[in-house]
Amino acid sequence: MKQAICLYLHLHQPLRIKHYTIFNSGIDHEYFNDQTPNANTNNEFIINKVAHKSYIPANKTLKHLLDTNPEFKFSISITGVLIEQLEKWAPEVLQSFKELTDTGRVEIVAETYHHSLAFFYSRAEFETQVAMHRQKINDVFGQNPQVFRNTELSYNNDLAYWADKAGYKAIIAEGWDPILGWRSPNFMYRPTYTNNIKLMLKNYRLSDDIAFRFSNRNWSEWPLTAEKFVHWLGAAMDNAQTFNLFMDYETFGEHQWEDTGIFEFLKAFPDFWMNSRKDRTFMTLSEAVDTYESKDTIDMPYTVTWADTERDLSAWLDNSMQQQAVNAIYELQDAVIRSNDWQIIEDWRRLQTSDHFYYMCTKWFNDGDVHAYFSPYSNPYDAFTNYMNAWRDLKYRLIEKGIEL
Numbered sequence: 001m002k003q004a005i006c007l008y009l010h011l012h013q014p015l016r017i018k019h020y021t022i023f024n025s026g027i028d029h030e031y032f033n034d035q036t037p038n039a040n041t042n043n044e045f046i047i048n049k050v051a052h053k054s055y056i057p058a059n060k061t062l063k064h065l066l067d068t069n070p071e072f073k074f075s076i077s078i079t080g081v082l083i084e085q086l087e088k089w090a091p092e093v094l095q096s097f098k099e100l101t102d103t104g105r106v107e108i109v110a111e112t113y114h115h116s117l118a119f120f121y122s123r124a125e126f127e128t129q130v131a132m133h134r135q136k137i138n139d140v141f142g143q144n145p146q147v148f149r150n151t152e153l154s155y156n157n158d159l160a161y162w163a164d165k166a167g168y169k170a171i172i173a174e175g176w177d178p179i180l181g182w183r184s185p186n187f188m189y190r191p192t193y194t195n196n197i198k199l200m201l202k203n204y205r206l207s208d209d210i211a212f213r214f215s216n217r218n219w220s221e222w223p224l225t226a227e228k229f230v231h232w233l234g235a236a237m238d239n240a241q242t243f244n245l246f247m248d249y250e251t252f253g254e255h256q257w258e259d260t261g262i263f264e265f266l267k268a269f270p271d272f273w274m275n276s277r278k279d280r281t282f283m284t285l286s287e288a289v290d291t292y293e294s295k296d297t298i299d300m301p302y303t304v305t306w307a308d309t310e311r312d313l314s315a316w317l318d319n320s321m322q323q324q325a326v327n328a329i330y331e332l333q334d335a336v337i338r339s340n341d342w343q344i345i346e347d348w349r350r351l352q353t354s355d356h357f358y359y360m361c362t363k364w365f366n367d368g369d370v371h372a373y374f375s376p377y378s379n380p381y382d383a384f385t386n387y388m389n390a391w392r393d394l395k396y397r398l399i400e401k402g403i404e405l
Contacts, residue, residue: 004282005280006282009074009248010076011078011248011249012115014115014355015350016040016043016046017387018030019034021389025390029343041376043089046376051086054250054253058263059099063103073284075285077109078108079112080129081350083136101143107286107287109285110145111130113132114129115353119159146170146286147169153174155173155303155304156300157193160192161194163197169286171197173300174202174305174306175204179300180201187292188293192297199294200289206233206245207247215256226265227268233273241292242283315363324384325356328388344394347394359375
């Protein structure tokens with residue numbers, strides 16, 4: 001049986017809240033419409049910047065690989081929030097993604113529409129967002145996803161049980177050592193307490209060599225070449241079923257800039273892999289699930305994510321600001337739904353996007369520089385203030401409509 005690389009790339013850009021003061025509340029109901037040129041909260045500017053640095057050159061490279069290597073395949077996930085922004089501001093970029101999926105060798109993975117943490121706060125809202133995402137993917141790409149991922153790869157036994165009952169053939173998660181123990185992420189597993197679904201785990205060491213360490217000149221393995229990386233794959237485990245390389249799509253061009261050689265690495269990597277041994281190939285996540293049997297069961301009673309050194313939800317829910325903000329938005333759920341106001345409901349869902357809470361993180365140790373890099377605000381307190389001012393306005397709009405809170 002062949003040994004496969006399962007490359008999975010995640011696409012998401014939030015709608016960032018503009019500089020929104022207490023004086024805006026009750027007057028200005030637009031939270032995401034910053035038109036300031038080159039501002040970090042100007043969502044149109046950010047989309048076009050990321051598109052030109054990452055999406056356009058990455059899609060060009062990936063399309064070339066698909067055209068020249070019939071065994072090259074990969075999987076992606078793309079949030080509804082990002083699709084909407086591409087439809088509005090960069091339709092030609094969205095078309096380039098369609099050209100990838102139209103090859104039949106790029107699979108789309110299911111998730112929440114708004115990149116939210118709804119699973120942990122409202123099962124009904126979570127299921128609504130998953131259904132919204134499924135419909136959007138079908139409308140835009142003509143696919144019906146068979147594999148599920150939750151926001152930030154957050155995963156536990158309850159989620160696996162839900163996904164199994166929902167009919168997904170697989171779910172993906174972080175291959176975190178404290179959970180795996182002696183086991184390897186390079187095999188297929190079955191989540192405990194499930195009947196049919198399989199579990200695929202990210203090989204975080206190999207994935208992060210590309211996603212985070214690739215351009216680090218202080219890294220002992222710099223520079224990383226495609227030939228060296230393929231050699232590591234062979235050394236990692238000769239009897240592996242799959243090497244699950246999971247990372248952000250923006251790794252290519254945005255997190256690792258073009259001048260680091262990241263696109264040359266991507267272009268060279270498949271040939272080195274395919275030519276290193278006859279029994280090596282690429283598979284989508286679904287194809288791997290259909291090919292390999294589960295080796296063991298995995299029990300994850302507590303939530304694991306792919307973020308920060310702790311691999312938990314602390315990047316979003318650690319401090320009192322984050323907890324206050326996330327509880328506040330879900331406390332409005334019943335009133336928001338009862339309003340039957342499409343715009344209020346949509347703004348409420350946009351405020352659920354996990355990035356808003358990530359920007360409020362105050363962990364300034366191993367991961368602080370990462371949080372600062374991604375945040376459009378000068379500090380976590382500004383992020384919290386902007387968010388809560390927008391929340392107050394949303395609450396005001398409900399009261400103005402006569403909705404009982």
